[in-house]
Amino acid sequence: MGSANAKVIYLSYNGTSDPEKNAVHLFATNLKSIVEKESNNEIEIKLYPNSILGKEQERMVQVLHFPSLNIASFTGVSALFPEIFVNSIPFAFDDFESARSYYDHGQCWKKLKEEFYSRNNAHLLAAIEEGGFLAFTNNKQEIRTPSDLKGLKFRAMDKSQVALYESLGATGTPIPWTEVYMALKMGVADGQINPPMYIIMGGLYEVQKYLTLANITHSVQFLIGNDELLVNLSEKHKEVLYRAIEKANEINRRSVESLASKRIDYLKKRGLVVYKPNKDEMDLFRNATNESYISWLKKLDIDENWIELALQDMK
Structure with a gap:
């Protein structure tokens, strides 16, 4: 729970608030707990699942103009940035390792993030693994x-x-x-x-x-950060947020991969x-x-x- 003077960050996304059924919610809950713990409750993240704050395009407009975070699908991002679809060239990856390497080490994803910021004054902060392969x-x-x-x-x-x-x-x-x-x-x-x-x-x-x-294709959604939000965070809080994004996404990756065979058996x-x-x-x-x-x-x-x-x- 954040303190009375905590910096409050709104995070909106699609899907149920059940972490077993919705990997995006799993990411969001872990991001919240890590940020709040590592900032000593100086930052509080408020979660808005189930598109409470609006449909895809409404939430994309919000994150461009309001200091907040939003998790968007290819559909949500593509209206502003059709280049995002190069990440979904079909049958490109043989396994989790190759798909993750594309986002972690590839030049394309790095440059896409730079271009997205240049064009929209907002940040593609992460590709969040949500369910393995289609x-x-x-x-x-x-x-x-x-x-x-x-x-x-x-x-x-x-x-x-x-x-x-x-x-x-x-x-x-x-x-x-x-x-x-x-x-x-x-x-x-x-x-x-x-x-x-x-x-x-x-x-x-x-x-x-x-x-x-x-x-x-590899199933991901994209964490979008409003530029004003990030600019107004202290260097310490910005570091906490970025580190928490990496940690929460790594938890998602382990969860998605570990559940893949169980879900197929089901x-x-x-x-x-x-x-x-x-x-x-x-x-x-x-x-x-x-x-x-x-x-x-x-x-x-x-x-x-x-x-x-x-x-x-x-x-």
């Missing part, structure tokens, strides 16, 4: 290679997912998360992509039959037929999507240098 589910047939997706209808979260489906011969329709279960149940969509955490959270295993662990027990493509099949997915997804990125008026830089780091 996987295909559907209720029509087992997906082993790209040809198995042809003709299927998928729920899309954003424009990047529509582009992904089209490159694989499927179609994508944007459907809000709150409507996904009924859309799958009623046949509006045959399938969707999400990490196992979200498949469990949404009960999607009740209306899907097949799960393909194809490491489609889905197997609920009746999903699980398949993991082999190396040759994964190469087919990469080859089928790479060129068309990059063509889509270029249509967003993204400088090709960003794409090239991302691809170099992903190698």
Whole structure:
């Protein structure tokens, strides 16, 4: 609990306030406890889960103009900064280690943070791991290679997912998360992509039959910091905050990875037929999507240098 004279920081984000079901909330609660402890309660972080402070775009406007923190998805960030989509080039990472190395050591992520600040006067502080890798589910047939997706209808979260489906011969329709279960149940969509955490959270295993662990993209959300907030923190408090962000994100990473196999086992027990493509099949997915997804990125008026830089780091 913060003291009466504590510096109060507001942190808003999507999803339930259950840390077992929502890894973003796990990050937020750990960030709060670490910051408050290490600042001797000179800083208090107030949490606003479940989009209490507004939908994605509303919260992005808030964090640009109000001294606060916000955790945003690709959808939230992309309206201001479409370059963020270079981080979601499909089938780029084989495992957790390679995905984390991209954010921890890659030049692309470093330069994206600099450009985001230059353009928006706000800071991309961290890529927060929220659920591992996206996987295909559907209720029509087992997906082993790209040809198995042809003709299927998928729920899309954003424009990047529509582009992904089209490159694989499927179609994508944007459907809000709150409507996904009924859309799958009623046949509006045959399938969707999400990490196992979200498949469990949404009960999607009740209306899907097949799960393909194809490491489609690495599931992260982005911690945004208002510039005025950071400028007005003392050097000591700024150091506390930055160190706490690293610690909380490391806890998230360990949690997400440790729960990955348990969540897949849970889905197997609920009746999903699980398949993991082999190396040759994964190469087919990469080859089928790479060129068309990059063509889509270029249509967003993204400088090709960003794409090239991302691809170099992903190698």
